[in-house]
Amino acid sequence: xxxxRIRLILFLLTTFASMTQLNEILLNQSxxxxxxxxxxxxxxxxxxxxxxxxxxxxxxxFLTIYPNLLFTFxxxxxxxxxxxxxxxxxxxxxxxxxxxxxFGIFMARNSSYSKESIFDIRSLVMQFFFxxxxxxxxxxxxxxxxxxxxxxxxxxxLFILLTAGILEFLTGIHFYGTKTNELLSxxxxxxxxxxxxxxxxxxxxLSYLIFVFLMLIIFDEQLKSSRLLQLFISLILLLFSFYxxxxxxxMIAFGLISLQLILALFSNLKSSNKSxxxxxxxxxxxxxxxxxxxxxxxxxxxxxxANYRLNGVQIIIENKGQIQVIxxxxxxxxxxxxxxxxxxxxxxxxxxxxxxxxxxxxxxVGLDFIKSAPVFGIGPGGFALKIKQxxxxxxxxxxxxxxxxxxxxxxxxxxxxxxxxxxxxxxCLKICLLQKRLKTNDKISxxxxxxxxxxxxxxxxxxxYLSIHWLxxxxxxxxxxxxxxKTNLDERKQ
Numbered sequence: 001x002x003x004x005r006i007r008l009i010l011f012l013l014t015t016f017a018s019m020t021q022l023n024e025i026l027l028n029q030s031x032x033x034x035x036x037x038x039x040x041x042x043x044x045x046x047x048x049x050x051x052x053x054x055x056x057x058x059x060x061x062f063l064t065i066y067p068n069l070l071f072t073f074x075x076x077x078x079x080x081x082x083x084x085x086x087x088x089x090x091x092x093x094x095x096x097x098x099x100x101x102x103f104g105i106f107m108a109r110n111s112s113y114s115k116e117s118i119f120d121i122r123s124l125v126m127q128f129f130f131x132x133x134x135x136x137x138x139x140x141x142x143x144x145x146x147x148x149x150x151x152x153x154x155x156x157x158l159f160i161l162l163t164a165g166i167l168e169f170l171t172g173i174h175f176y177g178t179k180t181n182e183l184l185s186x187x188x189x190x191x192x193x194x195x196x197x198x199x200x201x202x203x204x205x206l207s208y209l210i211f212v213f214l215m216l217i218i219f220d221e222q223l224k225s226s227r228l229l230q231l232f233i234s235l236i237l238l239l240f241s242f243y244x245x246x247x248x249x250x251m252i253a254f255g256l257i258s259l260q261l262i263l264a265l266f267s268n269l270k271s272s273n274k275s276x277x278x279x280x281x282x283x284x285x286x287x288x289x290x291x292x293x294x295x296x297x298x299x300x301x302x303x304x305x306a307n308y309r310l311n312g313v314q315i316i317i318e319n320k321g322q323i324q325v326i327x328x329x330x331x332x333x334x335x336x337x338x339x340x341x342x343x344x345x346x347x348x349x350x351x352x353x354x355x356x357x358x359x360x361x362x363x364x365v366g367l368d369f370i371k372s373a374p375v376f377g378i379g380p381g382g383f384a385l386k387i388k389q390x391x392x393x394x395x396x397x398x399x400x401x402x403x404x405x406x407x408x409x410x411x412x413x414x415x416x417x418x419x420x421x422x423x424x425x426x427x428c429l430k431i432c433l434l435q436k437r438l439k440t441n442d443k444i445s446x447x448x449x450x451x452x453x454x455x456x457x458x459x460x461x462x463x464x465y466l467s468i469h470w471l472x473x474x475x476x477x478x479x480x481x482x483x484x485x486k487t488n489l490d491e492r493k494q
Contacts, residue, residue, distance in 0.1 A: 038137065050160045
């Protein structure tokens with residue numbers, strides 16, 4: 001038996017033993033004390049989420065122990081006490097996630113349990129654990145206390161992300177990592193001030209920030225009703241997105257800002273204070289007249305961008321032992337300047353290493369992998385392995401991750417990827433159908449989440465291993481439960 005298999009078995013046995021021992025402890029407690037204990041552990045679990053394995057981690061060889069993982073193990077046995085309360089959809093989803101793990105372990109044989117496949121299997125295990133923890137905690141500590149803790153945890157998560165992001169943006173100081181090593185060889189620019197936090201990538205950081213913000217809007221009634229606070233956070237998100245040069249994050253931030261402004265406008269239209277709306281209307285008209293009566297400087301983005309190509313280009317000349325640094329515009333004749341500009345433009349538009357070209361090629365490579373194994377997929381970690389083994393037809397430079405969650409899951413796990421997205425679509429459809437009786441703000445917040453989700457899935461290089469992915473399905477199930485309970489309560493009142 002290989003070392004990798006032994007490690008997997010030890011990991012599962014350790015988990016089972018922890019669950020069994022803790023279950024004995026839990027069963028010996030009184031109901032009130034037990035509820036308080038689980039409530040405390042769940043709050044600790046959600047408060048340690050932002051830090052993951054970067055907080056006080058201890059490596060024991062085949063496993064890295066950290067606080068959030070310990071709290072996860074402590075909460076798993078609660079499932080045994082709440083199992084009978086689970087609905088059919090919760091049971092079905094949990095069983096699906098567990099079978100997905102078994103399927104991943106079985107398919108990993110094809111790669112001889114490579115480190116890439118083990119990494120993906122670990123992600124599947126954590127995805128299952130997170131679902132069990134959230135669903136069982138919801139049923140055990142009750143709807144009110146659970147929702148209160150989730151809101152507390154997400155607020156703290158958002159506060160930590162924003163605080164760290166603002167500090168990084170203002171100072172350019174980051175945690176050491178792969179990205180900071182890349183910065184050493186780049187010219188100083190906006191990217192040096194794009195927040196990374198502990199995620200070592202500005203797109204990963206923005207994905208966490210967007211997800212936590214949107215989920216908080218879904219669950220937190222106080223934030224949902226505060227358009228000014230939402231607008232402020234959205235503006236910070238937009239600023240970070242520009243510095244990270246993240247197109248998808250910009251689109252989501254622009255969408256959030258536009259949505260808040262439109263809702264504020266309609267709110268003023270419905271209000272009895274028509275005079276205030278009229279004042280704003282007059283101000284907008286005056287602003288438009290000012291634009292029409294004054295000449296605008298359009299800048300390089302919209303006019304004659306080629307004229308700016310050489311502004312940052314300098315030529316170093318050595319003459320009789322003396323070093324001179326001269327602007328390219330001063331040294332080159334106009335025909336030579338035009339020649340250099342044409343070359344720079346061709347590099348920018350045709351370079352195979354451009355972000356757009358690489359993302360397109362990664363998607364095409366993923367589609368090829370899906371065609372080659374449409375039912376069972378190429379196995380966990382297969383996307384990276386096949387690229388490393390040069391089994392792809394398109395140029396992807398040094399990238400080994402698909403930058404697209406649907407491609408990532410479907411190409412590697414086949415039918416399980418399709419079922420996962422089918423399950424997500426089914427739950428979202430049920431929520432949309434039940435939301436007919438809810439407030440307009442609830443409907444709009446959820447619809448915007450659905451709009452942002454596909455963009456969010458394409459932002460990081462890989463998505464399966466992110467804890468925000470592990471959170472999404474169980475939080476979606478719990479949101480459905482909350483809406484169902486509210487709907488049933490309203491029906492009983494009528």
